[in-house]
Amino acid sequence: xxSLIKNIIRxxxxxLVQVYxxxxxxxxxxxxxxxxxxxxxxxxxxxxxxxxxxxAFALGFTLDCFRHNPGFHSxxxxxxxxxxxxxxxxxxxxxxxxGNYDEPSIKSMGGLLPYFIYVAVLTLIHNxxxxxxxxxxxxxxxxxxVKTLLSAAISLLLIIITELLFVRKQKFRTNTV
Amino acid sequence: MRNxxxxxxxxxxxxxxxxxxxxxxxxxxxxxxxxxSVFSNTTNQLTGKVNEQYxxxxxYFYLKKINDSLxxxxxxxxxxxxxxxxASDTGRKIINDTLLVDSIKQYRxxxxxxxxxxxxxxxxxxxYIVLHRGEAQHLKKGMGVVDINNAVVGIITDxxxxxxxxxxxxxxxxxxxxxxxKGGETGTLSWEGDAPNIVTINRISKSAKVAKGDTIIxxxxxxxxxxxxxxxxxxxxIPEKSSNNYLIRLKTAADFHSLQYVxxxxxxxQEAINQxxxxxxxxxx
Numbered sequence: 001x002x003s004l005i006k007n008i009i010r011x012x013x014x015x016l017v018q019v020y021x022x023x024x025x026x027x028x029x030x031x032x033x034x035x036x037x038x039x040x041x042x043x044x045x046x047x048x049x050x051x052x053x054x055x056a057f058a059l060g061f062t063l064d065c066f067r068h069n070p071g072f073h074s075x076x077x078x079x080x081x082x083x084x085x086x087x088x089x090x091x092x093x094x095x096x097x098x099g100n101y102d103e104p105s106i107k108s109m110g111g112l113l114p115y116f117i118y119v120a121v122l123t124l125i126h127n128x129x130x131x132x133x134x135x136x137x138x139x140x141x142x143x144x145x146v147k148t149l150l151s152a153a154i155s156l157l158l159i160i161i162t163e164l165l166f167v168r169k170q171k172f173r174t175n176t177v
Numbered sequence: 178m179r180n181x182x183x184x185x186x187x188x189x190x191x192x193x194x195x196x197x198x199x200x201x202x203x204x205x206x207x208x209x210x211x212x213x214s215v216f217s218n219t220t221n222q223l224t225g226k227v228n229e230q231y232x233x234x235x236x237y238f239y240l241k242k243i244n245d246s247l248x249x250x251x252x253x254x255x256x257x258x259x260x261x262x263x264a265s266d267t268g269r270k271i272i273n274d275t276l277l278v279d280s281i282k283q284y285r286x287x288x289x290x291x292x293x294x295x296x297x298x299x300x301x302x303x304x305y306i307v308l309h310r311g312e313a314q315h316l317k318k319g320m321g322v323v324d325i326n327n328a329v330v331g332i333i334t335d336x337x338x339x340x341x342x343x344x345x346x347x348x349x350x351x352x353x354x355x356x357x358x359k360g361g362e363t364g365t366l367s368w369e370g371d372a373p374n375i376v377t378i379n380r381i382s383k384s385a386k387v388a389k390g391d392t393i394i395x396x397x398x399x400x401x402x403x404x405x406x407x408x409x410x411x412x413x414x415i416p417e418k419s420s421n422n423y424l425i426r427l428k429t430a431a432d433f434h435s436l437q438y439v440x441x442x443x444x445x446x447q448e449a450i451n452q453x454x455x456x457x458x459x460x461x462x
Contacts, residue, residue: 032300032301049190050190054197064204066224066228067301068307068342069205069305070204071201071202071203071205074197075198075202078194078197082190133202133205
């Protein structure tokens with residue numbers, strides 16, 4: 001399937017799942033699971049960096065519109081879209097692996113561990129920045145830390161489940177780039 | 178000059194990132210709920226349309242619960258019918274009032290309008306509820322919203338043509354006046370941001386007699402809610418050490434998890450009150 005169409009479908013589906021399924025879940029009154037930002041983690045390798053930022057902003061802003069609180073999710077999404085290329089450069093094992101595959105996955109990152117680190121770090125950054133902005137007025141550092149860690153753990157679990165349920169077929173491309 | 182261009186080209190990604198991040202934070206800080214813009218109107222209209230589609234499905238799952246509470250509300254109203262009561266005294270007689278000005282005539286002060294909830298949140302620190310009824314259906318900013326059992330839910334803060342956004346009681350900026358039903362002491366409600374059914378009321382002095390289970394109602398001081406609408410029941414009374422006041426936690430009477438239908442309260446005398454206040458302000462200047 002065309003990468004553009006695939007990503008547009010992903011965008012819509014993830015926003016709908018986040019708004020109508022995950023936002024309705026409140027675990028022990030402090031944790032809301034977030035999954036939608038997996039869209040940013042799965043963006044293609046060869047996408048222009050400013051384009052990535054713009055798409056991430058659009059994603060966060062759409063969710064913000066549904067929650068009537070503009071700014072929070074757009075800020076967090078833009079941040080992880082900015083950090084993403086650095087993470088990929090650090091974790092990709094050898095030259096050109098990002099040219100052989102379309103998007104980050106266990107296979108294209110060269111194993112479970114690098115991919116897991118990539119997902120975990122970005123999830124933590126996303127949740128921390130989001131709750132830091134939300135906690136601005138409340139200013140309770142322990143509440144903030146516990147909330148961030150718990151939410152990140154739940155998000156990670158959801159991402160793992162998503163990876164297991166929806167196996168993305170990655171074609172190996174040689175000499176095409 | 179060349180160096181500047183080189184700098185911009187080199188760090189274009191970083192600059193673009195800072196620009197977007199800055200804009201997001203600007204939105205967080207400067208988004209003013211009381212300032213209606215074209216922007217919020219169109220986004221409300223769009224997200225409202227999507228929410229409405231989803232709500233059509235979700236409605237079915239709550240039918241039984243809604244039915245039960247409607248039956249209860251109906252029972253309460255039926256019990257207030259005039260036909261339920263028999264006058265005990267037989268010595269009454271009807272006197273024709275000959276005054277030209279009818280002093281018995283009653284004027285309507287509050288009008289209830291029903292609305293459907295299309296989206297609802299309890300998990301963030303500033304929660305909003307969206308109603309499928311807007312400016313075109315006679316809603317205005319600042320109107321109070323109660324659930325089907327007359328328990329306070331929130332106040333309308335944003336409107337588009339067909340949708341209204343309600344700032345719920347569970348919002349860090351929500352400040353509604355409450356009153357103890359027993360002693361009549363008034364205080365201000367606020368939300369601490371954690372449990373979705375616990376709000377606090379402060380500025381109630383230690384001389385007041387409060388016990389667990391006492392009822393808190395609206396005070397009627399502000400013109401948004403009529404006097405005596407249910408707010409919640411006291412669960413915890415904490416004396417503040419530094420002041421002469423209690424901090425009281427209460428469980429809300431409205432169930433914010435399962436709002437499907439609400440009533441919006443229109444105060445017919447709101448404009449008259451506002452005009453008077455304006456006048457008083459101008460005179461004090």
